Amino acid sequence: MSFNREEDQRLKFKTSKKLKVSSTFESMNLKDDLLRGIYSYGFEAPSSIQSRAITQIISGKDVIAQAQSGTGKTATFTIGLLQAIDLKRMDLQALILSPTRELASQIGQVVTNLGDYMNVNAFAMTGGKTLKDDLKKIQKNGCQVISGTPGRVLDMIKRQMLQTRNVRMLILDEADELLSETLGFKQQIYDIFTKLPKNCQVVVVSATMNKDILEVTRKFLNDPVKILVKRDEISLEGIKQYIVNVDKEDWKFDTLCDIYDSLTITQCVIFCNTKKKVDWLSQRLTQSNFAVVSMHGDMKQEERDKVMNDFRTGHSRVLISTDCLGTWN
Numbered sequence: 432m433s434f435n436r437e438e439d440q441r442l443k444f445k446t447s448k449k450l451k452v453s454s455t456f457e458s459m460n461l462k463d464d465l466l467r468g469i470y471s472y473g474f475e476a477p478s479s480i481q482s483r484a485i486t487q488i489i490s491g492k493d494v495i496a497q498a499q500s501g502t503g504k505t506a507t508f509t510i511g512l513l514q515a516i517d518l519k520r521m522d523l524q525a526l527i528l529s530p531t532r533e534l535a536s537q538i539g540q541v542v543t544n545l546g547d548y549m550n551v552n553a554f555a556m557t558g559g560k561t562l563k564d565d566l567k568k569i570q571k572n573g574c575q576v577i578s579g580t581p582g583r584v585l586d587m588i589k590r591q592m593l594q595t596r597n598v599r600m601l602i603l604d605e606a607d608e609l610l611s612e613t614l615g616f617k618q619q620i621y622d623i624f625t626k627l628p629k630n631c632q633v634v635v636v637s638a639t640m641n642k643d644i645l646e647v648t649r650k651f652l653n654d655p656v657k658i659l660v661k662r663d664e665i666s667l668e669g670i671k672q673y674i675v676n677v678d679k680e681d682w683k684f685d686t687l688c689d690i691y692d693s694l695t696i697t698q699c700v701i702f703c704n705t706k707k708k709v710d711w712l713s714q715r716l717t718q719s720n721f722a723v724v725s726m727h728g729d730m731k732q733e734e735r736d737k738v739m740n741d742f743r744t745g746h747s748r749v750l751i752s753t754d755c756l757g758t759w760n
């Protein structure tokens with residue numbers, strides 16, 4: 432995802448207290464070799480989240496950093512951890528968990544790139560290869576930072592192929608995904624927590640906040656510093672948002688039909704506040720010859736899966752739903 436400085440500068444944050452904002456990388460007191468790595472990677476100035484979160488991570492506090500995609504979160508924790516680790520020691524000091532192999536590999540690459548002048552030993556542990564291969568590489572090169580998926584990392588720890596006693600920082604990247612029921616990593620992550628030193632610093636990074644993140648925070652973080660983008664700033668990249676002010680509830684239906692008539696809409700989702708409204712709107716649109724499907728939280732999972740599947744494959748084009756999206760697979 433590309434970085435847009437103009438958009439980034441418009442972001443407003445809600446932080447747990449008045450946090451220091453460092454407008455340059457120099458003012459963060461970073462190691463010279465790290466600073467060189469940052470500049471040769473092409474970064475000139477920190478993004479909004481970087482200017483708030485990096486120094487907090489370096490200070491050793493637990494941190495929750497939330498901002499939308501493309502705002503530079505990966506570089507935030509990477510710079511933080513590269514500053515924090517002791518390069519003279521060859522043991523594992525930082526562990527980054529992310530939900531997919533691709534992401535874990537990409538992060539491993541960012542650590543290597545930003546740490547280019549520091550000779551950091553970073554390793555992506557993502558499954559797909561044999562445990563033996565992973566082990567061989569770690570034994571040969573040593574390993575100070577691991578970026579991995581929870582299953583493989585836990586497996587290596589359980590088999591005592593990974594020593595965690597000196598891990599000083601755990602990072603949960605894309606924590607919303609990582610902890611979602613759908614991916615089923617939660618228990619593995621909880622198990623990993625139990626294998627780490629009690630005083631291990633925890634950094635939670637996510638595009639959105641949800642109850643699973645709050646639960647982890649309550650269980651494993653110690654008085655975390657929170658750096659959260661303000662709610663109304665959260666938008667999805669590539670999606671333009673418009674508001675039509677409809678004075679009367681009764682006029683909404685005609686307005687919806689007008690929008691549909693004047694735009695070319697291949698597929699759309701219409702959200703309603705209540706199940707009753709979903710049913711009412713489905714009926715009205717069906718009467719007006721729109722082919723619609725609908726779903727809400729009271730429907731059985733199999734029914735919802737079918738509706739979603741038909742929508743995903745393009746068999747249905749208008750989906751009317753209550754806000755049960757978060758529980759979809």
Ligand SMILES: Nc1ncnc2c1ncn2[C@@H]1O[C@H](COP(=O)(O)OP(=O)(O)OP(=O)(O)O)[C@@H](O)[C@H]1O
Pocket residue numbers: 432433434473474475476477478481498499500501502503504505506507638
């Ligand atoms: N300070 C910076 N200056 C210029 N580019 C930056 C800066 N920080 C990050 N970027 C670039 O912005 C892009 C997005 O950064 P990054 O992947 O860290 O964001 P993210 O918030 O983790 O996004 P995602 O959630 O999509 O992974 C990357 O191409 C990265 O190299």
